[in-house]
Amino acid sequence: MAKILLGVSSSIAIYKACELVRELKKTGHEVKVVLSPFSERFVSKLTFQALSGSKAYVEWEDDPLLHINLPRWSDLFLIAPCSINTLSKITLGIGDNLLTTCALSHKGTLMLAPAGNVEMYKNPAVQRNIKELKDRGVIVIEPEEGKLLCEEEGQGRLASVERILDWVDYALRPKPLEGKRVLITVGATREFIDGVRFISNLSSGLLGYSLARAFRWYGAQVKVIAGFTTAKEPPEVEIIRVVSGMEMYQKVMELKDWAHIVVMNAAVADYRPSETYIGKLKKQEKLTLELVKNPDILQELGNSKEKRLLIGFALEEEKDLLKNAVEKLQRKNLDAIVANPLQAMGSQEYYGKLIFKHGEVFEIRAEDKLKSAEAIVKLLIKKLL
């Protein structure tokens, strides 16, 4: 777990920094807070001391080198909320209080989450400063669009705590996948019988979305093609929606050449009704549905693999898990396959096996799918790249 220096400056969104400290602590990080003097008018340092379990700072007090020692202590310096004023001072190299001076002396990763009125945010001087910061390697977590406290609509709302936490996860990891493009399919397809009924399955999309997050954390550019999902969408990842297996097939074929790595995690229906009735089928004594085969996307990708890495998934009965997965890996010309027992579908916990084409097998077991996804991504990096 990491040592995080959290800077807070005076924005009305400062109350979200309190939740942020709590969440960072819950994850196991050590947190120290440094406040701009003006922000103490909004929330006192006492609140941050209580939430972080560490001393919070506004002034140097009895350590004249605090502006050096705090950044030196930290693995990551995050300023959230970052007022437009503090953001602009950091761009110009101004150190007129403890917070801005810490930003000046900090050598590692600096991450700013600005918040402010839409006109303040759009101001050309501010936009120029943001561009300059990004060019210098500072991570700027863009504010969100929506109704602002000042009753105006537009971009300026502090990024959600969830998004900021995802960026913390991103910032704390190495980037061996920089320059790599990963395409992941996720969720369940729906094969419509009539206008309101369909054949589908239990896939929630949780493991696929978790893989998307983990691939991004390690530096990859990620696109997700998602069928129906109930899991929360990953932040900062492009998501392309499809409904049926045929649509999934078309999108994958369209995007496969873009990708260096294709991860076929979606639970695509093997069959679809040969015809979709327009409107709603009336109740009748007996109804026979004729099903036809959907295209085998994974097989087709395996047949035209070129230099792409291809990762498949197999959902199998526990007793034949390994045997069936290995057979699928070979038949479909995959680089690796993740074999899941039936219980994995729709569940929070995870247990499965990651099998490589050269024969190595790894047990993946974790209390949640995000942890399992990260373990899978780390192994893929180690063994295939």
Ligand SMILES: Cc1cc2nc3c(=O)[nH]c(=O)nc-3n(C[C@H](O)[C@H](O)[C@H](O)COP(=O)(O)O)c2cc1C
């Ligand atoms: C109620 C209130 C809300 C404010 N909200 C914001 C804000 O969301 N973003 C911002 O950049 N400035 C906001 N300001 C203005 C800043 O507080 C002001 O620019 C201040 O000088 C920033 O100081 P600091 O960057 O040292 O914290 C707000 C001011 C007040 C009084």
